[in-house]
Amino acid sequence: MTGVLLGLAVVFLLLNLLAGLWRIAVGPTAADRMLAVLLFGSTTVAVILIMAEWLGDGSLRTVALLFVVLATVVTLAFVGTVRGGEGS
Amino acid sequence: MSSTIVYLLAASAVFGIGAYGLIVADHLMRKLLALNVMGSAVFVFILTVAGVTPEGPDPVAQALVLTGIVIAVAATAFALALMVRMHEETGLTSLTGDDDDD
Amino acid sequence: MSVGVLVDVMLALALVGLSLRVVTGRALFRDMVLFILFGLVISLSWSRLGAPDLALAEAAIGAGLTGALMLMAYRRLVEGGAEDSPGRRRSFLALPVGVLSGALVAVIGFAALGVERVPGAAGTLVLEELPGTGLGNAVTGVLLVFRGLDTMLEMTVLLVALLGAWAVLGEARPGRLHQVDRDTPLVAALLTSVSPLTLLIAVHLLLAGTDSPGGAFQAGAVLTGCGVLLVLTGTLRPAVAAGLVTKLLVIAGLTAFVLIGAGALAFGRPTMALPGTWAVYLIETAMMLSIAVTMTLLFARSRGLYPERR
Amino acid sequence: MSWHEVVGLVLLVLGCAFYGAGTVGLLRFPDVFSRLHALTKADNQGLLLICAGLAVLARDARVAFLLAVIWLVGLLAASVSAHLIARHARHAGSSHASKPERP
Incomplete structure (x- = not known):
């Protein structure tokens, strides 16, 4: 029972991810897309943590930790890439 | 068993899409994206086809893919350096030479 | 299910x-x-x-x-x-090639799945022999003990990629990086808390890698993340020339592998036979440092890095 | 089902609800900053509830500690990222509604 519910939570969060893709597709600004990536990353962490409990694989928690630690790399690369004021 | 088939089909589809993109793309960066997509498809393929042992997926396949991931990013970094230099020298971002046609 | x-x-x-x-x-x-x-x-x-x-x-x-x-x-x-040209070549070949190659992969996959698994397959052999190596993580075992030569050659590929990138680097232009604004205190707070944490995780992955998921590649990748963070925030700046330490770090992994692997020959053991768990730790540490430095340099697109002096 | 499973699952469902709300906000809100507002709620609160729920389910002090660390680092990373993106968006001058397509 608990296992099925955990699986359903994963499915629900994955649905969120798929829905978030729409924001990336339509934008309209680069910042909007990066926001979607931010939510994507956070949801991925949640999914991996639930998977760790669901599949009984504790090492997946390390993966989640890695995700949150390195989440800022892409954001920093983005802020350094697309200069403020450059947008169109 | 059925998850294996799901991932196998996904890997095949993604590989085909990557191959299509590699041919169709004009911008070198886009070619590189397509190439990386194909690479990931191959990794998924290797891991699904290799089968499972009692302790998760085949460790040999895992080591192979792990090696592949690191090599892929090194090759990508080199290709990007090459592309940036080419653009500095020639002002082009594609191999066809005419950037502007669509 | x-x-x-x-x-x-x-x-x-x-x-x-x-x-x-x-x-x-x-x-x-x-x-x-x-x-x-x-x-x-x-x-x-x-x-x-x-x-x-x-x-x-x-x-x-x-x-x-x-x-x-x-x-x-x-x-x-x-x-x-x-220009961000959406340029796309029209090719009559593209669609058929894409569909056919995808189909080919699927066919090969199904054929491979249909093959009956033999008991002596590489994966099961590895798991059988693993206790003899003193390692608990089968993937690390494959990388360092069973297929050590491959891993050594992989380090060579990394080195070649870096040398190639250095070769195509413009002469007087050590990659001009656009740094993130540092006038916001949050970035400094991020650095002071996240970079020690990445170091900690890297060392943890390296040490845990012999028995549980982790190992030199993962640790090196995490350390690269730390390096990239430092480059992006301008704490490490691209240098025109590589210092001695940088050069040594870049070749450390390959050197450790060659010395220990070939050194086995001198003692009349097979090439790449590692003399013990200490050798695994030594090689892994060297590989981690090499991977991290190589990748960070590839990212910064420079020959060396120096810390910003304030 | 024992009590800790019930409590853990309830927390988990609440966390998922926050993520759902964050996604809806990301899709429905009119401009960058209000989307940012919706999203940070999901990041902070949703992850907190999910971590708490999983810690209750796991009933293991080490796991609970790791989950706490993950949440704290996630909080830090999310706030810095959100701050940087907001600054960037302001500099780009996209504070009002949408601007035409261009990275």
Whole structure:
């Protein structure tokens, strides 16, 4: 029972991810897309943590930790890439 | 068993899409994206086809893919350096030479 | 179990959809962002497939580093005046080639799945022989003990990639990086808390890697993340020339491998036979440092790095 | 089902609800900053509830500690990222509604 519910939570969060893709597709600004990536990353962490409990694989928690630690790399690369004021 | 088939089909589809993109793309960066997509498809393929042992997926396949991931990013970094230099020298971002046609 | 298959199907759909958008999109920047998400979904798939070793590497490299590399290269192109041309070649070959190659992969896959598994397959052999190596993680065992030569050659590939990048580097232009504004105190707070944490995780992965998921590649990838963070915030600045320490660190992994692997010959043992667990730790540490330094240099597109003096 | 499973699952469902709300906000809100507002709620609160729920389910002090660390680092990373993106968006001058397509 608990296992099925955990699986359903994963499915629900994955649905969120798929829905978030729409924001990336339509934008309209680069910042909007990066926001979607931010939510994507956070949801991925949640999914991996639930998977760790669901599949009984504790090492997946390390993966989640890695995700949150390195989440800022892409954001920093983005802020350094697309200069403020450059947008169109 | 059925998850294996799901991932196998996904890997095949993604590989085909990557191959299509590699041919169709004009911008070198886009070619590189397509190439990386194909690479990931191959990794998924290797891991699904290799089968499972009692302790998760085949460790040999895992080591192979792990090696592949690191090599892929090194090759990508080199290709990007090459592309940036080419653009500095020639002002082009594609191999066809005419950037502007669509 | 049906919930599990549902998760698989969703991940597979996300992979196919994302790759389709990446390949057929019309704005390069957006497609690079989608590619980063593609890496995230691949990492989720590794987690789902029960391969945490791969999920670790993919989280650091596939989702973080490759994306950052591409964004920075894109930045340089835009700075150099390149247009974000949606240029696309019309080719009658493309669609058939794509469909056929995809079909070919599927056919090969189904054929391979149909082959009956023999008991002596490499994977099961590894698991049988693993207790004799003193290692608990089969993947690390394959990388260092059973297929050590491959891993050594992989370090060579990394070195060649770096040398190649150095060769095509412009003469007097050590990659001009556009740094993130540092006038916001949050970035400094981030650095002071996150960079020690990355070091900690890297060392943990390295030490834990002999028995549980982790190892030199994952640790090196995490350390690269730390290096990239420092480069992006301008704490490490690109240098024109490589210092001695940098050069030594770049070749450390390969050197350790060659010395210990070939040194086995001198004692009348087979090549690449590692003399004990201490050798595994030594090689792994050297590899981790080499991977981290090489990748950070590839990212900064420079020959060396020096810390910012304030 | 024992009590800790019930409590853990309830927390988990609440966390998922926050993520759902964050996604809806990301899709429905009109401009960058209000989307940012919706999203940070999901990041902070949703992850907190999910971590708490999983810690209750796991009933293991080490796991609970790791989950706490993950949440704290996630909080830090999310706030810095959100701050940087907001600054960036302001500099780009996209504070009002949408601007035409261009990275």
